[in-house]
Amino acid sequence: MKRILTDTLINLAKHDNNLFLMSGDLGFPFFLEFSKLFPDRFINAGIAEQNMIGVAAGLALSGKTVFVYSIVNFATIRCLDQIRNDLCYQNLNVKIVGYGSGLTYGKAGATHSGLEDIAVMQSLPNMMVFSPGNIYEAERVIKMAYESKGPAYIRLGKLNSNIVCPPATGEETVTIFVTGTLLNEVIKVKDLLFKKGIFVKIISLPIIKPLDVEVVKSVIKNSKAVFTVEEHSVVGGLGSSIANVLAEENINIIFKKIGLPDSYSKIVGSQDYLRHIYLLDAQGISKTIIDNLKNGVK
Amino acid sequence: MIKTNFLKKKASKVRKTILEMLYKSREPHIGSCLSCVEILTALYFDILKIDKKNPLAEGRNRFILSKGHAVPALYAILAEAGLISARDLSLFTTNGSSLAAHPVLGVLNAIEVSTGSLGHGLAMGAGMALVAKHDHKDYRVFVLLGDGECDEGAIWETALFASHHRLDNLVAIIDNNKIQGFGRTAQVLNLEPLLVKWQAFGWGGKNIDGHNFPALLKALKDIPCVKGKPTVLVAATVKGKGVSFMENTLLWHYQTLDSQKFNQAIKEINK
Numbered sequence: 430m431k432r433i434l435t436d437t438l439i440n441l442a443k444h445d446n447n448l449f450l451m452s453g454d455l456g457f458p459f460f461l462e463f464s465k466l467f468p469d470r471f472i473n474a475g476i477a478e479q480n481m482i483g484v485a486a487g488l489a490l491s492g493k494t495v496f497v498y499s500i501v502n503f504a505t506i507r508c509l510d511q512i513r514n515d516l517c518y519q520n521l522n523v524k525i526v527g528y529g530s531g532l533t534y535g536k537a538g539a540t541h542s543g544l545e546d547i548a549v550m551q552s553l554p555n556m557m558v559f560s561p562g563n564i565y566e567a568e569r570v571i572k573m574a575y576e577s578k579g580p581a582y583i584r585l586g587k588l589n590s591n592i593v594c595p596p597a598t599g600e601e602t603v604t605i606f607v608t609g610t611l612l613n614e615v616i617k618v619k620d621l622l623f624k625k626g627i628f629v630k631i632i633s634l635p636i637i638k639p640l641d642v643e644v645v646k647s648v649i650k651n652s653k654a655v656f657t658v659e660e661h662s663v664v665g666g667l668g669s670s671i672a673n674v675l676a677e678e679n680i681n682i683i684f685k686k687i688g689l690p691d692s693y694s695k696i697v698g699s700q701d702y703l704r705h706i707y708l709l710d711a712q713g714i715s716k717t718i719i720d721n722l723k724n725g726v727k
Numbered sequence: 728m729i730k731t732n733f734l735k736k737k738a739s740k741v742r743k744t745i746l747e748m749l750y751k752s753r754e755p756h757i758g759s760c761l762s763c764v765e766i767l768t769a770l771y772f773d774i775l776k777i778d779k780k781n782p783l784a785e786g787r788n789r790f791i792l793s794k795g796h797a798v799p800a801l802y803a804i805l806a807e808a809g810l811i812s813a814r815d816l817s818l819f820t821t822n823g824s825s826l827a828a829h830p831v832l833g834v835l836n837a838i839e840v841s842t843g844s845l846g847h848g849l850a851m852g853a854g855m856a857l858v859a860k861h862d863h864k865d866y867r868v869f870v871l872l873g874d875g876e877c878d879e880g881a882i883w884e885t886a887l888f889a890s891h892h893r894l895d896n897l898v899a900i901i902d903n904n905k906i907q908g909f910g911r912t913a914q915v916l917n918l919e920p921l922l923v924k925w926q927a928f929g930w931g932g933k934n935i936d937g938h939n940f941p942a943l944l945k946a947l948k949d950i951p952c953v954k955g956k957p958t959v960l961v962a963a964t965v966k967g968k969g970v971s972f973m974e975n976t977l978l979w980h981y982q983t984l985d986s987q988k989f990n991q992a993i994k995e996i997n998k
Contacts (some may be wrong), residue, residue: 430861469861470861474888475884475888477887477888479846479880479884480884480885480887480888483847483849483850483854483881483885484850484851484885486850487850487853487854487856487857488854489854490832490854490855491841491855493858510847511847511850514843514844515847515851519832519840519841574776576741643964714860
């Protein structure tokens with residue numbers, strides 16, 4: 430998704446002289462094009478994320494729109510106090526882009542795993558949270574973040590997928606809400622479950638906050654079971670947000686959050702490998718769904 | 728000389744206002760407020776030149792109180808400078824009011840930046856200074872830091888950033904009152920040699936007497952101190968300055984005023 434990010438930002442920057450891009454010394458070489466086109470609007474802040482967010486706040490306080498970029502955890506948790514006080518408290522036009530959702534950097538160890546970022550970011554007042562599943566969603570949310578007032582967090586993954594959600598037929602009894610690049614796996618899940626006679630509706634949610642509660646309620650109207658799928662901890666992510674809707678709306682239904690466990694992985698490996706281990710590939714997700722449908726008494 | 732006397736009178740009035748606010752509100756940080764009164768007075772009565780009719784004019788000089796806990800001193804100076812009203816001061820920390828014990832962006836059209844978590848103001852100031860450079864504006868950005876605040880790593884990230892980007896329109900003033908949460912700064916987490924550290928990070932700067940108006944005005948006008956570099960003024964100050972029983976004590980970082988102490992303090996300021 431780095432390509433779509435740079436293309437979209439270059440496009441926006443061509444039409445808006447007030448758009449700045451800052452990086453925490455990451456994004457080589459794909460930010461080179463932006464930096465060559467707009468040398469005075471690309472700022473490599475060095476490996477100093479707290480300062481980067483503060484400077485971005487200062488730029489925004491002076492009328493600029495700023496995109497800041499780093500790896501998921503360094504763009505969010507490393508500089509959380511600056512994000513909270515400088516960006517959210519003051520409601521400034523700074524858009525944080527975190528690259529490396531979930532297990533993207535699976536070989537790098539848990540310092541680099543995007544496990545808690547959605548939970549942390551969506552707890553902040555004024556912060557919008559985006560997690561696109563394919564290149565179309567990525568372009569759309571980058572533009573949405575740009576156009577909306579206030580801070581935003583955009584969580585990007587590696588996959589440059591152009592596969593979109595298959596349309597619903599109306600016969601589905603199971604709804605899967607998915608966010609991020611696991612969309613691709615969930616689309617395979619639909620085929621796997623179809624072979625077992627289970628009809629699944631897939632809803633990709635690239636906008637985690639503000640969550641469109643009415644859409645969530647309406648798409649699950651005829652479902653007997655709801656599943657959430659995300660490459661993020663099961664604590665505080667999309668699954669928790671959907672669970673809140675079900676609880677507050679008194680919707681009594683089979684429900685399971687599918688995501689990463691509330692722990693730091695002791696093993697490393699490629700994203701595909703770890704997705705398999707954590708039952709987040711198509712096979713694993715299908716198995717969890719089948720098990721839960723069997724056990725469900727509702 | 729005439730100017731110095733004028734500023735001294737203003738400083739005395741500001742000190743009294745601070746004491747009144749903190750007596751009424753029973754809020755702490757009296758010592759932290761009193762140490763930076765001359766710095767604020769010099770800024771607001773000579774350096775910043777803020778247009779009362781249009782205090783948020785685009786080309787204005789910016790002031791950021793990064794040591795946000797000294798906001799009573801800022802409110803007091805804003806009132807003295809006619810940028811907010813005396814009535815506004817009476818709202819300080821009262822129930823339902825927006826005048827918090829730390830600065831909040833936009834409050835009374837006079838606060839540039841929200842602070843309160845230490846170590847944030849300088850980076851935001853650097854961002855503003857960068858915009859001035861980028862947009863070819865000639866405003867300057869002044870940021871007041873506490874010496875204890877310089878413990879924060881984020882300060883030193885910005886110290887690197889500002890010199891790298893040659894932000895010679897950025898001025899950090901350190902209210903070097905040498906006392907922080909648990910006692911003498913030298914004993915809590917030694918910062919010395921402070922000016923030398925900033926210079927090593929690529930800043931120009933000098934040590935000045937933070938209560939001496941001629942020295943303050945000279946330093947604040949001689950910007951940048953070194954061509955092409957951001958400026959740091961390490962201002963030697965006395966915590967609790969102006970009230971004998973508060974001066975150089977840790978206690979008055981925390982203590983609140985009772986009526987007897989308040990009257991005694993006012994009497995000393997009036998002397």
